[in-house]
Amino acid sequence: MSQENTEPTLTKHEQILRHIESLRVGSHISVRQIAKDLDVSEGTAYRAIKEAENKGIVSTKERIGTVRIEKKQKNLDKLTFFEVAHIVNGEVLGGARGLNKSLNKFVIGAMEQAAMLRYIDAGSLLIVGNREEAHKGALQNGAAVLITGGFDTSPEVKRLADSLALPIISSSFDTFTVASMINRALYDRMIKKKIMLIEDVITRTRIYALKATSTVAEWRKLVEQAGHDRIPVTDEWNRVIGMVTAKDMEGAASEQLLEKLMTRNPVTINLRTSVASAAHLMMWEGIDLLPVVDNGRKLLGTVSRTEVMKVLQYIQRQPQMGETFDDQIWEPFSEFVQDERIGYRGQMSPQMTSQLGTVSSGVLTTLITQAAYRIAERNKKGDLVIDNISTYFLHPVQMESELIIKPEILEVSRKFAKIEVSLYSEDRLVAKSLVTAHVFDDQ
Structure with missing residues (x-):
């Protein structure tokens, strides 16, 4: 049957x-x-x-x-060649099976092919004009190709792209424009990744708060339980109306009410505030703990400077999604120590130069900024927010010459830093910069 x-x-x-x-x-x-x-x-x-x-x-x-395409994940954290093609309004000439591969970095092909191939590896994207041999060389080295100016390529290159599953894309934009578009997209991905909200980190298992009718003695008892001396004061509807700290309690009698001692209308944040914004707010206001409230100012919890800084440090340790201009500019530099001072040494690649064959001022400014960040991190664990950079460019820096960067902290306090950065090439000073910044630690 x-x-x-x-x-x-x-x-x-x-x-x-x-x-x-x-x-x-x-x-x-x-x-x-x-x-x-x-x-x-x-x-x-x-x-x-x-x-x-x-x-x-x-x-x-x-x-x-x-x-x-591959089924999309909930948290897309990488830029794919498919997205690159969309960003530059490009046409896929070949290698469509590789459109879902991720972009690691991009290389601008404004140099001789032998020099260019030194910077190309698997996962790269070569941005180049109508240079068929460069197209072929990039594909053979595991890189995708973006042809600028709206040019086509040969059937042979297209067949190679198909066989290797490496996209070859044509865009009508010029090299500078497409590089800027891709760089902006990489930055946007990094920014989105770094944005973590207070609602992601707040713990509401136990909320420490007092009433305006509470006494100094009750505050002292609660401080022992909470492990910190900054306690929110709420009204009968649990709305934050004040804040009390050890400074407010100096010389106060145990039976004194908090109503007369608290700081009214304290700074607060909500669940949708970013962790970075909370950290900067703490820095500007010089406070170590913030109440988290809803739209009606009802207390939902608190976050401390230590908690916020731990989250920021965790984010900074996460792998990046792709290399931006800043990453590529700093990549050739390595650290050295001379006379107990930290310095950085690296060679200027052809990609960093202008049409005149000298390193652009924008690249040098990026190097100055990166060196300032690194010397601040080594000497004071925390974050750096640059306010101003004053730079004197004294001599041009030639292509493929060695550049030595010597940053020095002139002055640093709990909130501010002054950093001098000197750049040397061929044993002479080529630029000097004074960087002023706000700093805040994780203590």
Whole structure:
């Protein structure tokens, strides 16, 4: 006796979705082709493709079309070549199967090919004009290619891109414009990653607070339990109306009420405040603990400077999603010690130079800023917020010359720092800068 097949019959809509899921990543999808292959109406095919897009298994971009992609994750933290193509309004000439690969860094091909290939490795993106040999060399070294100026490339290069699953993209924009677009996108990803809100870190298991009618003796007892001396004061509806600290209690009798001693209308934050904003607020106001309130100023909890700084330090230790201009500029530099002073030494690559063959002032300013950050981190554990940079550029820095950076902290306090940064090339001073900044520690 034969056994009946109990598997339910798939609708045409479900058949199309299953067919799309079976396609390899990078495959182009069209309504007309789906309708023809599965013998369905174009309307049915269109609706199924839209649902597949909502499910994150296909994506549609202008000039690229609809492409089968890996299912999107909830937390996309990397820039893919597919997104690069969309950012620069590019056309994919070949290597579509590699569109879902991640971009590690980009290299501007404004140099001879032998020199250029030294900076290219797997996961790179070479931004270059109409140079077929450079296209081929980049692909052979595991890098994708972005051709600027709207140029095409040869069928041979396209076949190579397809075989290696490395995208080759053409954009009508010039090299500087596409590099700026990609750099901005990388920064945006890094910024989004670093934005953590107070609601992500606040603990509400125990809230320490007092009433205006509480006494100094009650404050002292609560301080022992809380482990800190900054206690919010709330009214009968749990709204924050004040704050008391050890400074407020100096010379106060044990039976004295907090109503006469508290600081009224204290600084507060809400759950949607970013951790970085809370840290900066603590720095500017010189306070170590902030009450967290809702829209009606009702107390939800507190966050301390120590808690906030631990979160910021954790974020800073996380791996980055891709290299930005600043990362690439600083990458060749290594630390050295001379006469018990920290310095940094590196060679100026062709990518850092202007059309005149000298290192641009923008690159030198970036190096000055990076050196200031690093010397501050070594001497005082905390964060640095630069207020002003005054720089004198004395001599040009030549391409591929060695640059030595010597930062020195002139003055540092709990809130401020002055840092002098000197740049030397070929045994002469080429630039000197004075950096003034706000600092705040994690204590």
